Amino acid sequence: MTLYKWIFIFGFISFLFSTLYYILKIALKASFNDLSTPKGSLVLGILYSATGAMSPVKKESAYLHLPTYTAGIVYHLGSFLALFWLIIHFFDIQLPSIFSRASSIFLIISAATGFAILIKRITTSKLRLFSNPDDYFSNIIVTGFHLLSSAAILNSSVTPILFIYSGFMLFYIPLGKLRHIIFFVCSRLYLGIFYGKRGVWPPRGRFHEDKE
Amino acid sequence: MAKEVSGLQEEDFMKIRNNLITKKEKALKRFVDSINGRLLTHLNSCVHCGLCAETCHYYIATGEERYIPAYKIDQLISIYKRYHTIIGKLIPKWTGARDFNDEAIKEMVDVIFGACTMCGRCSLHCSIGVDIPFIVRTARSMLVELELVPKGLQSTIDAAVETGNNMRISHNELVETLKWLEEDLKMEVNDENACIPLDKKDKHILYTLNPREPKFFPMSISAMAMIFYAADESWTISTKFYDVTNYAYYSGDDDTAGELMERLCNEMGKLNAEILVTAECGHGSRSIRWEGPNWIGRRYPFNVITAVELIAKYIRDGRIKLDPSKNKEVVTLHDPCNLVRSGGVIEEQRYILKNACSNFVEMYPNRENNYCCGGGGGQLSMGEFRDRRIEAGKIKADQIKKTGATIVATPCHNCIDQLIELNKEYNLGVKIKTISEIVADSLIL
Numbered sequence: 110m111t112l113y114k115w116i117f118i119f120g121f122i123s124f125l126f127s128t129l130y131y132i133l134k135i136a137l138k139a140s141f142n143d144l145s146t147p148k149g150s151l152v153l154g155i156l157y158s159a160t161g162a163m164s165p166v167k168k169e170s171a172y173l174h175l176p177t178y179t180a181g182i183v184y185h186l187g188s189f190l191a192l193f194w195l196i197i198h199f200f201d202i203q204l205p206s207i208f209s210r211a212s213s214i215f216l217i218i219s220a221a222t223g224f225a226i227l228i229k230r231i232t233t234s235k236l237r238l239f240s241n242p243d244d245y246f247s248n249i250i251v252t253g254f255h256l257l258s259s260a261a262i263l264n265s266s267v268t269p270i271l272f273i274y275s276g277f278m279l280f281y282i283p284l285g286k287l288r289h290i291i292f293f294v295c296s297r298l299y300l301g302i303f304y305g306k307r308g309v310w311p312p313r314g315r316f317h318e319d320k321e
Numbered sequence: 322m323a324k325e326v327s328g329l330q331e332e333d334f335m336k337i338r339n340n341l342i343t344k345k346e347k348a349l350k351r352f353v354d355s356i357n358g359r360l361l362t363h364l365n366s367c368v369h370c371g372l373c374a375e376t377c378h379y380y381i382a383t384g385e386e387r388y389i390p391a392y393k394i395d396q397l398i399s400i401y402k403r404y405h406t407i408i409g410k411l412i413p414k415w416t417g418a419r420d421f422n423d424e425a426i427k428e429m430v431d432v433i434f435g436a437c438t439m440c441g442r443c444s445l446h447c448s449i450g451v452d453i454p455f456i457v458r459t460a461r462s463m464l465v466e467l468e469l470v471p472k473g474l475q476s477t478i479d480a481a482v483e484t485g486n487n488m489r490i491s492h493n494e495l496v497e498t499l500k501w502l503e504e505d506l507k508m509e510v511n512d513e514n515a516c517i518p519l520d521k522k523d524k525h526i527l528y529t530l531n532p533r534e535p536k537f538f539p540m541s542i543s544a545m546a547m548i549f550y551a552a553d554e555s556w557t558i559s560t561k562f563y564d565v566t567n568y569a570y571y572s573g574d575d576d577t578a579g580e581l582m583e584r585l586c587n588e589m590g591k592l593n594a595e596i597l598v599t600a601e602c603g604h605g606s607r608s609i610r611w612e613g614p615n616w617i618g619r620r621y622p623f624n625v626i627t628a629v630e631l632i633a634k635y636i637r638d639g640r641i642k643l644d645p646s647k648n649k650e651v652v653t654l655h656d657p658c659n660l661v662r663s664g665g666v667i668e669e670q671r672y673i674l675k676n677a678c679s680n681f682v683e684m685y686p687n688r689e690n691n692y693c694c695g696g697g698g699g700q701l702s703m704g705e706f707r708d709r710r711i712e713a714g715k716i717k718a719d720q721i722k723k724t725g726a727t728i729v730a731t732p733c734h735n736c737i738d739q740l741i742e743l744n745k746e747y748n749l750g751v752k753i754k755t756i757s758e759i760v761a762d763s764l765i766l
Contacts (some may be wrong), residue, residue, distance in 0.1 A: 183447070241369075
């Protein structure tokens with residue numbers, strides 16, 4: 110195996126171990142021993158937390174900020190697509206050229222949305238107030254990942270650079286704010302438990318009027 | 322001869338300094354002890370997107386960027402990063418990690434106590450799902466260790482611990498008020514046997530009170546007594562431990578909150594009642610119903626329901642009959658955050674009002690998406706932040722104005738106090754009532 114692939118593997122393994130460490134830490138410190146009597150369903154609450162509650166029509170953070178929300182969605186889709194292509198490159202899998210070209214274009218678009226989000230952070234005083242170097246760096250490193258990934262799809266000579274870059278990025282993820290990818294799922298889970306148990310989620314609608 | 326430092330003898334200065342260091346260590350220890358899976362998750366989830374800004378009534382009303390929820394929780398997250406993350410320990414500035422120093426503590430007091438009602442609206446709309454009030458309350462618990470709970474809030478808690486109620490109402494004063502209300506009830510229902518039973522054993526219901534009721538709003542006790550009379554309920558009020566409020570919930574002081582909860586539990590046991598009914602008080606209901614068992618470390622051997630749920634049940638079961646034509650004015654409803662968003666009592670009050678009023682209108686947004694009135698989080702007891710509280714309440718005042726209602730109903734005495742002030746400050750020209758008062762007005766006896 111080539112050196113650049115080894116660098117990537119090192120980054121990937123360190124990411125894997127860090128992820129396992131955080132998940133274990135959460136699991137070991139988890140306490141579901143809430144002694145209050147439930148009013149609603151935990152399961153339904155969790156399901157709603159991961160579905161309906163995430164809907165852009167339900168969240169002000171989405172429907173009041175549609176351009177940012179859309180950019181965010183495209184950006185994250187781009188990240189998943191770039192990760193997908195990383196696997197494709199690693200195992201030297203051949204995909205139809207139309208898919209490759211479409212992926213490459215999409216990754217340029219997603220990088221542009223990442224850049225737009227970065228510009229927003231730089232130019233908006235309220236965001237600057239609580240932004241730190243890690244916030245800017247995390248954006249730049251992921252946006253760069255999209256661009257490199259796009260280039261590597263079209264030109265295989267870029268692939269070694271992409272592997273080295275990705276190895277570094279994967280190593281960095283658990284250290285900075287990018288680790289939210291590990292915690293996001295747990296956040297939705299805990300929020301679902303909280304609102305589900307209390308009968309707030311899923312919204313019950315007008316059940317009394319329906320019953321009358 | 323002893324040296325002088327900052328106008329103090331060196332020995333005294335060192336004592337104060339050491340005391341402060343000890344308190345900071347205790348606060349940090351409290352923080353470490355409270356890190357469970359849930360807190361760990363939420364401390365690591367915020368991405369600083371800032372999309373929570375417009376969900377917070379403080380930020381919308383004032384435009385002050387320090388009131389953005391992400392900034393508020395960053396006061397604790399930055400300390401977490403400093404002491405519990407690799408980069409935070411090695412290159413703190415890179416991730417915004419900060420020492421737990423005087424400057425950090427000062428800012429924490431200002432935004433954590435002074436600019437947050439822990440209403441939870443931000444959490445519901447957070448793009449990630451960070452439990453912001455949970456983080457805020459954890460930060461408050463650290464300030465408890467530093468003895469930096471705002472004076473008014475702490476004195477309210479002290480009053481409850483020392484006298485059994487947060488308004489220091491004496492036993493005689495309470496009994497006299499309730500006896501007077503009982504006489505009033507007899508006249509109102511024209512029945513000599515009508516009563517407000519005090520400290521009676523083996524009743525079905527033990528009804529709690531918000532101390533503001535006997536002190537300033539006795540008519541809401543009368544209203545509830547009339548509803549119990551109409552429903553032919555077996556009920557009683559304890560004259561010893563009746564306080565539904567628990568301001569230690571607001572301060573983040575779990576030990577004291579548990580102590581207050583324990584007293585109420587013991588009283589339930591002593592009077593051998595079956596159901597504990599919480600008066601119309603948002604945070605009190607939440608504290609007793611949802612937080613209390615965890616504070617005292619055991620499940621209750623009795624049921625807890627809110628007065629709103631009980632009244633809705635009376636209507637559904639036909640135990641009380643209402644005539645909506647007795648309430649002809651336009652009535653709107655303010656949803657108390659702790660009862661609705663964090664308590665799941667969402668439709669009951671609507672069901673009641675639709676049965677008790679002929680003209681009920683919603684304000685928007687409502688239910689779990691409601692805006693806080695600004696009186697939660699212990700704000701009403703923190704005089705130093707009064708102007709900020711009134712300014713933040715403008716969002717609620719505007720909501721009320723838009724409904725065109727002449728009566729605002731709300732099942733929470735904290736909210737009532739804030740709404741009364743907003744009514745005056747923003748010339749709303751409305752009457753503020755509890756749900757039970759509106760029901761009592763429409764009762765068919």
